[in-house]
């Protein structure tokens with residue numbers, strides 16, 4: 001017995017010293033990252049400005065940065081005959097519902113969305129049997145808020161899941177109102193057992209979303225765990241986040257596989273949230289080798305270099321170029337797509353894939369340096385909010401094709417409820433059912449979609465098919481991009497096109513007034529929010545608080 005204890009202790013010492021050896025290989029940064037500037041941004045707002053702001057118009061237009069060809073596109077191009085609502089409902093009768101999320105998967109890096117690299121062979125194959133929504137957007141480029149909007153069909157300013165700062169004490173205690181109607185409640189009420197599998201704690205009841213699922217399986221050692229552990233070490237005088245590499249993350253597939261048989265014994269709703277392509281970009285070597293040392297197609301980098309913080313989280317990334325960083329992201333995406341492919345194989349082998357409505361999407365995209373943003377939470381541009389959405393009907397026997405109408409995350413709940421004929425409280429649900437786009441009854445469901453970012457300088461995005469308007473708190477700072485002339489959102493034309501900005505701002509006001517906590521301070525500097533409307537928080541146990549502190553969510 002003593003001998004065994006000795007060997008266990010010796011093993012721990014060896015592992016500990018290996019960890020130290022890894023840390024000591026990472027050199028601290030040589031110089032601070034360059035500060036961003038912006039000619040149209042008031043100087044006082046740039047003081048201590050931690051987040052990038054709207055881009056000033058560049059002096060010259062690069063030759064490879066061309067407008068999109070033509071403004072006219074058909075809103076829906078289905079390759080199958082247009083179904084009736086009754087046919088759509090018959091196609092899902094008795095079916096399961098499976099939603100698969102690849103965390104931080106931006107649409108323009110997916111093959112069936114036009115990316116020339118082979119990053120997503122499984123999604124591309126799926127697209128041939130699915131309806132692909134080309135212009136789909138999330139409500140908040142942040143896992144917890146976006147997932148809350150998916151499950152509630154409410155904007156963050158109505159379901160309360162808004163995070164303006166990583167240090168916000170509500171972070172970790174904010175919770176979807178227990179009284180709110182949720183996707184999992186609705187489907188459970190219709191007789192489906194509900195299961196949530198997540199590799200990101202941010203999409204779990206630990207952070208206030210998915211609390212109504214009957215079964216929750218969360219990988220505890222997700223990347224958040226690692227960040228928390230690193231922060232903890234720093235507070236004890238150890239190396240900080242920037243100095244240590246992240247360890248490879250866990251794989252969610254075995255967790256799903258272990259529960260597959262009992263899950264498939266009855267009708268079910270499964271929400272499966274994979275972490276890749278989210279940071280750390282640490283796909284196995286075989287995936288990294290696919291794109292190593294290549295020029296990332298279509299990639300352009302903003303005027304400032306990366307802040308280097310996130311780069312350093314992947315080990316020797318301090319020396320990465322923009323191309324290599326994108327190559328790593330793409331490798332990670334390919335890895336995530338591979339996880340999805342394996343999941344589909346498992347579902348097929350279990351005989352449930354063709355008996356399920358399958359939805360593949362993302363919670364948000366990812367900045368790769370284009371607008372001086374890496375990561376996603378604070379980025380208001382398409383790279384962080386434009387996400388894929390594919391809907392495959394059971395057996396691939398539903399409509400197939402492409403929809404170019406504007407859609408958003410909150411639209412999924414009413415779409416699913418309408419398909420399964422489940423009644424839902426229309427006054428609580430803010431999304432629009434997408435069925436009219438599939439039946440041809442309507443050619444658009446949204447004139448605008450609305451997204452919000454977090455961080456110290458939160459920003460609203462008011463996005464139509466033609467324009468993207470950015471609004472910052474205080475109502476004075478704005479930016480406008482012409483999405484047809486300037487699809488990369490590089491030229492702020494707010495001074496040239498005041499009428500387009502005014503129309504979008506008007507749409508924002510109507511949107512804002514409809515929220516439980518109206519964000520009217522983004523258009524009116526004098527606006528005072530109404531008193532007495534506390535956002536819901538969850539009563540957390542001391543044990544959960546201890547865990548949240550260890551994760552870095554609470555002080």
Ligand SMILES: [Zn+2]
Nearest residue numbers: 103104143363
């Ligand atoms: Zn996420």
